[in-house]
Amino acid sequence: MIEIISVPVERQGLHDITHQVAQLLDEAAWGEGLCTLFVQHTSASLLIQENYDATARHDLEAWLNRLVPENDALYTHTLEGADDMPAHIKAALTATNLAIPIIDNKLALGTWQGLFLWEHRKSGGRRKIIVHLGP
Amino acid sequence: MIEIISVPVERQGLHDITHQVAQLLDEAAWGEGLCTLFVQHTSASLLIQENYDATARHDLEAWLNRLVPENDALYTHTLEGADDMPAHIKAALTATNLAIPIIDNKLALGTWQGLFLWEHRKSGGRRKIIVHLGP
């Protein structure tokens, strides 16, 4: 089974999509299997991270922004905006796809794991994620 | 088929789990398919790396520890210990899940590839990895 979900992003950073994917799983009543997520963009990524303390996510975003700054003299790909090349690098360092086992109709996430879309551009818009449910 | 394996970790760094997963595959006699591993924690990750020369693994750990040091002035998430925020960042830069093809009942790893749990905390304990075998 394949579904496409669309995630509105209004800013750079982590967007919690745990509930949206969990709801899709609830409706599918898939039993046991594997849920694969795939983001169809090269300047956004998928991440499983701490779902509880927002300061951990804040520090993670700040750390990556410092590691991959805008306006680095190294960049030659600059026509699409100062946040474009850092976005491609950040996407390359993180995940385009995730696979999470399904047990009893639910994502088998650990207690502190949430599911996030990590938007690396500042412009906002909508991002498409393909959700594949397999046996 | 879904199994959960528990890995004892006694220190920060790479823990070889190749044998433990291979044994599970031996018992399953799965033929051909796909083995997906998923670690249920946000401060540990999964890695496929050089299985032969321990100096390569040592350098990899040392390099990441230097890139993501403890007590960085940037961190605001500090209540859970000096190794906690670096652990979340290291986990975000590495993999929460891996998928390895199964051929003739075995993981189709390359000659020099080993399978590791990468513990990013110093405290030790046990880590849970879900192993999913699919067609």
Place this chain on the structure above:
Amino acid sequence: MIEIISVPVERQGLHDITHQVAQLLDEAAWGEGLCTLFVQHTSASLLIQENYDATARHDLEAWLNRLVPENDALYTHTLEGADDMPAHIKAALTATNLAIPIIDNKLALGTWQGLFLWEHRKSGGRRKIIVHLGP
């Protein structure tokens, strides 16, 4: 279904394999499902990235080469050449496997997404990628 593809690499950096994998999909006529790629090496990785503007790929390679330079005083694993330890680190920071949904017999890549083998050594040769097609 499992197939092994062999990719000739003549230099360090990104090698576009989109067409090679798409051709395999065309021949398989798989309908709907999941395509998993697994690279059997510890100094090469798999990447989904911008397929259009070569400057983005150039900057990505240059940025990672600067982050993980050769001849770092930290390295103790130096017997296999100056590009060997950086190659292991780069492989650990990027992906050994990718999973891409299949819709209507085709990889469900986004408009700007290409599929690349990222060779981290300079010596060249051939790299083996296992392609698994699942339901």
